[in-house]
Amino acid sequence: MMDPSEINNFEDQWRKALKEASEAPPQSVWEGIEARLDQQEDKGMILPLWWQSPKIWYAAASIAALLLVGGIWYSNSKNGIKPNVEIASTQTAKERATAESDSQTAVAVNSAAAASAQIASENNVAEYSAKSGKSANQSNREVLAAVKQSESNVSPTRQNGVEGNSAATIAAAKEADNQATIDKNSTLAKVDKSPSAPINKANSNAVIATEAPENTNSLVPATAIAESEMALAMLSALPYSDLDVHMQKRYIFFRPDLKVEEPVEPLKSRDYYAALSLMPASFNPNLKVKEAPLGFTNQNLSSKKSVSGTSESGVSYAVQTQGGVKLSKHWSLEMGVSYLKGNSSYEGGGYVLSAFNNRSANVLENALAGLAPTPNNAYQDKNGFFANNGALYIDVAKTVSNNYQYLQLPVQAGFTIYPEKKLSYSVLGGMMANFFLSNELESASGEIITTKASDEIYRHMNWAATTGLRFSYKLSSKWNANLTGSYQKSVTSGFRSNQSLDSRPQLYGVSWGMRYSF
Template sequence: MDTSEQNNFEENWRRAFDDTSETPPDSVWARIEERLDEEEKERVVVLPLWRRWQNMHWMAAAGVALLAISLGGWWLSQNTSSDTLRGNIAQNEAKVIVPNKEAISKEQNKKPAPEIASAEQTAQLTIEQKEDKQVYENPLQLSKKTSFASTDNSSNKKNKASDTDIVKKLPKNLAIKEESAVAKTQSSSPMPVLSATPPSNSILKENSLQTNDLITNQLTISTPIFESTPAAEINALDGKNLRNLPGLPKKQIWVAYQAPESSTEAPKKASTKEYWASVGIMPASYNAGVAIGGSSAGRAFAMSGQNALANTTNSTNAGSNRAALSYAVQWQGGLQLNQRWSIETGVNYLQGNSVFEGTNGFNVYTNSYVNNLEAAVNLSNNLTKQYDFVSAGNDKSQIQSFATNQNISNAYQYLQVPVQAGFALVKPKRKLSLWLIGGFINNIFLRNSFESGQERIVSVSGADNPYKTLSLSASTGMRVQYKMSKRWTTLISGNYQQALGSNTRSNALFDAKPHLFGVGAGLRYGF
């Protein structure tokens, strides 16, 4: 018997049943709908929350950002309140009230010192990297098994048929794999082929048959475990990783899959070199790191002018800085070079609030730091001659020579231009990734304002100021990124900045080496 005729048996039956349709009774849908209603009622408690959650990316992002800001604020407030209490104690010990220039009084507050609450906070960030079950899309390869007439009687097993792969490139990367199977050798008695005429709509039928063959051959019943739960059963039906399922045949008839190169390589290629822009806010703890008498000029000034003025022997260098609640608004852009590396830059506006706390020492007018700073500003502005040490020194009413301690708020405004590199510690395989960030920040000085104890606010800005217009800081930090969608990513970052050298001019009377620690949150859009 001709092998083509042998294969005709299957082919004929396939044609006979392909594309057949039989309308089921309406009662079937009624029962399905009834079941669906029942399941809907069962799920009503659980499902809506999840389904809603899927549409709540923005709220999720806002929630995360709010949480981060709250934590940062709380951390800062804990530190600030602790410091403030400590400062209050010092102030209470020696509080200066200067009602007018003629009256100098000293009032010692006898109130018991409040407890100083020490707050230590350790933020530990644990990132759980779920095992990424990366599922590659099964390549879609349409295969059509066709039977060719063959006179080769040596092969009598269909399974051992010689295969000829003819891969045709089609639009949409579809490849048709034709498997020519040499039909089984059976007895050679001729078959009474009654008719080879296809049904009346032969052309249409042929076309549809081809389609249906493709579809039919894609079918893979992937699980032999029939006692499994419906969910498992359906999962097995899923077109992914069918070969990896336990109990499945090593060889599947997956006739339908995409070209491998496009499925495995494309995602990686697509993920490289992505540009992004982000906006964020970072509550921070900013310490101005001011040290009086940093330069030789300053020391000379302190020895000659102020010591004489104050008529004391104490140096004014003794003082400490402590951080106050600050913030930075960040606009940044970057380029993700690959899955591991990124470079980024941008513009930050930094409002750095700090407190200078004078310890011990004399006090002229209000505070040594203020005087020093004011003088430094004046000197820097070439106004030295106008600073009348003599007359000031003669005015003893302005001098308080007792020990005191006073907090001076000291605020800075900077425009920052960071240039940083990012390295992914946890690669962004799925939604969550962890990045190590490091680089430099160019600080462009805008303004410095400090407040004296008498609510006098002194602003330092303009060209003639003791601060360098441009100073450099090192920056490092960690950032957690949560990819909400293809475009939007939520960012939470911790950042530490340390000035590289003083940000004051060489002839300034003091040094300032600020450092900053902040926890920020932001939102990124990828292009």
């Protein structure tokens, strides 16, 4: 067994030897770390800062340079063919040059035409570069010699430009331009030009110079040359390093390794659908006579202070059309137009015998007739006419048929369970506007009282709540067979509020229909 102190000794030795041990990691480790840190930062932004890469700017500068050189070459070649066209001068340059020379025009005109021509040539001479100036001067001189309109004007020509001035700036060029204008009177052009100006300039000037003498008009060549100078000054651009760099931040979504996969569309549940259905239904208008005919209430003879009677449902039907939109996987919203033929019967509620003509009427008929606005109605009991004239109330059960027609506009929301399965279930709920079309009340004696919406007995529109459960069976991708159980209940009375009658129709039905999805 080892001595514990030995053990400690062993570990201590190792710990001492290794605890502070250090070994320089290779440079590649930090590079790897840095790359991963960059990657992480980029992930956060997703946007690589490509504009920070100098390579991009070198490339951009190269392209710009190529374009510029190409542009100059193109404009020069163009001018070579059509010497009358000024060298790449901008409209503003033209205008300025013209404006500046305008003030001199009078003087120029007054002086000899030849003198102005001379100015033109002098300007040309002045702006030649040291190298190319010689040939240009030669051509210029030839021109001058050819013109020979005023020998005295030839001699003062200075050739300052030939000596050259190394400071070629836009400011200098402008100054030169001004000078050119001012010096016209003294027929002395003193224009400093850079020796490093492109050879093209000299060539183009030569072109103009040869052109100038052809124009006997003094103003035109002077202007043209002023323009060309301006243009040339503009063309001799600053070196790129001196240009202002205007940065524009661009955020480019750049993920080179990412394959953009088109999301595989699931079997698309159609967004819109239309449906047509027929609903056999049980319609009950829940008609109540709120009070007995006015006459009877005042009649001591009558044992009936109020009336009793019930509506019985009849076999009804509705033809329904619907249009719907799927809002989400489960939710949908649908609207529709339906025609409802609601048949029912009204049973009981006493009997009224008119003392005058022995005609009989059910209290309902009586009430309805009493509401009718026609003044010559045979059943006018509202004014107490009946009561005072010995009408009799007989408590007898009698059935009258009471049939309604409504136009229905339902708006329902639906929640569909298992929307992707062959058989899906939807719970529906919503509101329905019932527009009253007509009511026919057929008495036992066969008399028919027809009430239209325009008679203003029934409300034009009453609201109903509607709910339902729909089974939908998918026949194909577009066609569905629907079976919908519906319940509708009016929330407002079908009659105008001031009437003695009340009706809150309700309807149960099962509709059968087909649905087409777009």
